[in-house]
Amino acid sequence: MIDSGVVDTPPNRITNELTELADRVAIVESFSHVVLVDTDEGLVAFDTSSALHGKAVVASMRAWSTAPVNALVYTHGHLDHVGGSRVFAADAKDRGHPAPRVIGHTNVATRFDRYELTSGYNQAINLRQFGGAARATVDERVGTRPFLPAGTLRPDTTYDETLTENIGGVDFEFKHCLGETDDHTWTWVPAHKMICAGDQFIWNFPNCGNPQKVQRYPFEWAQSLRAMMAAEAELFVPAHGLPIAGRDRIRTCLLTVAETLETLVTDVLDAMNSGAPLDEILHGVSVPAATLELPYLRPMYDEPEFVIRNIWRMYGGWYDGNPARLKPPSDESLAIEIAALAGGAIALAERAVELSGDGDHRLACQLAEYAAAAEPESRTVHEARSTVYDARRKAESSLMAKGIFKSAKADSDAVVTGEVSPPTMLLGLDIE
Numbered sequence: 130m131i132d133s134g135v136v137d138t139p140p141n142r143i144t145n146e147l148t149e150l151a152d153r154v155a156i157v158e159s160f161s162h163v164v165l166v167d168t169d170e171g172l173v174a175f176d177t178s179s180a181l182h183g184k185a186v187v188a189s190m191r192a193w194s195t196a197p198v199n200a201l202v203y204t205h206g207h208l209d210h211v212g213g214s215r216v217f218a219a220d221a222k223d224r225g226h227p228a229p230r231v232i233g234h235t236n237v238a239t240r241f242d243r244y245e246l247t248s249g250y251n252q253a254i255n256l257r258q259f260g261g262a263a264r265a266t267v268d269e270r271v272g273t274r275p276f277l278p279a280g281t282l283r284p285d286t287t288y289d290e291t292l293t294e295n296i297g298g299v300d301f302e303f304k305h306c307l308g309e310t311d312d313h314t315w316t317w318v319p320a321h322k323m324i325c326a327g328d329q330f331i332w333n334f335p336n337c338g339n340p341q342k343v344q345r346y347p348f349e350w351a352q353s354l355r356a357m358m359a360a361e362a363e364l365f366v367p368a369h370g371l372p373i374a375g376r377d378r379i380r381t382c383l384l385t386v387a388e389t390l391e392t393l394v395t396d397v398l399d400a401m402n403s404g405a406p407l408d409e410i411l412h413g414v415s416v417p418a419a420t421l422e423l424p425y426l427r428p429m430y431d432e433p434e435f436v437i438r439n440i441w442r443m444y445g446g447w448y449d450g451n452p453a454r455l456k457p458p459s460d461e462s463l464a465i466e467i468a469a470l471a472g473g474a475i476a477l478a479e480r481a482v483e484l485s486g487d488g489d490h491r492l493a494c495q496l497a498e499y500a501a502a503a504e505p506e507s508r509t510v511h512e513a514r515s516t517v518y519d520a521r522r523k524a525e526s527s528l529m530a531k532g533i534f535k536s537a538k539a540d541s542d543a544v545v546t547g548e549v550s551p552p553t554m555l556l557g558l559d560i561e
Contacts, residue, residue, distance in 0.1 A: 168297025183213025204327025406450025
């Protein structure tokens with residue numbers, strides 16, 4: 130089968146259909162799932178999915194139960210988990226029900242504040258990450274609406290480390306952990322021997338190294354998985370991907386992911402402690418191929434190389450160990466000098482295409498960048514750059530890498546067709 134350059138399967142099914150998992154427990158499979166627990170005092174909903182999917186989620190929920198929603202529980206503050214909350218609020222109002230309480234970690238509010246401060250930046254990186262949009266498209270769309278959807282409910286019941294509540298005769302033990310975010314909640318529901326895990330397990334390699342987003346916490350992520358193992362759950366429900374039933378099966382999955390993250394952190398720290406620079410670590414530390422073939426550890430969204438960079442950033446800062454990059458020249462001045470040494474930007478671009486054809490995508494992309502920075506208005510250069518990044522995108526597995534490389538190709542395509550001014554396109558984002 131010819132690789133289209135698109136991730137082969139989504140990390141979870143997006144049907145917005147409801148399935149009963151146990152007596153009085155259901156899941157609506159959406160962009161992020163919504164887990165529902167029916168109590169004697171109404172429904173408890175874990176997450177609300179995105180603003181785009183909220184109406185469909187609520188419709189499926191209402192076909193199952195007309196009981197009031199007693200509480201919304203945010204597993205964390207990412208928009209695919211909280212964006213549908215305004216639909217839940219509107220549904221309560223329309224039915225004459227009390228507005229649902231919103232339970233979440235203290236840091237959810239801090240996240241929402243940050244989203245308001247960096248609305249344009251977050252819109253831009255999501256356009257690249259999920260759609261591979263060109264800079265011209267980003268410029269057109271950023272700022273047209275807030276990143277945090279208007280009407281998104283903020284938590285009114287917050288906690289720091291743990292919170293236990295009895296809602297309608299059902300105990301819920303909310304537990305804070307670090308992992309993909311600093312505001313994450315996983316929940317133990319002993320009556321159903323169930324864990325609602327949020328994004329601490331996503332049926333892909335852990336989203337712990339996203340190159341465009343804030344710090345993630347791989348070692349603490351592993352610790353949270355071990356804490357979940359101690360609960361000895363019989364039903365494990367993540368916010369992406371399929372639920373897992375059976376204590377032994379749950380334990381195997383959680384232990385494998387925990388050990389993978391712990392080993393990666395240990396290997397990187399050992400290399401850092403030996404004095405190795407980031408470049409040496411990136412090309413020397415890896416996760417075994419057999420591990421990455423497991424159905425819940427495939428690098429289809431995030432990938433180990435990005436997690437390694439995140440570990441370096443967490444423990445070592447931003448200096449990568451190369452003194453020339455402590456206070457480097459501008460990309461433009463470096464590119465012009467290298468192009469001059471190589472015999473011109475077109476020579477660099479042609480060599481980039483040759484290297485790409487030989488499968489050396491890393492070097493090919495770097496030469497293509499030098500060529501485009503040295504002669505940003507050259508359509509010949511950008512035709513080559515587009516070719517290189519198209520091949521690079523098809524060779525990658527993770528959605529994050531594919532999105533960024535597709536965006537780079539789209540930028541060059543826009544120059545070739547004359548749809549955008551090259552200098553504006555190549556300057557990058559103005560927002561940090």
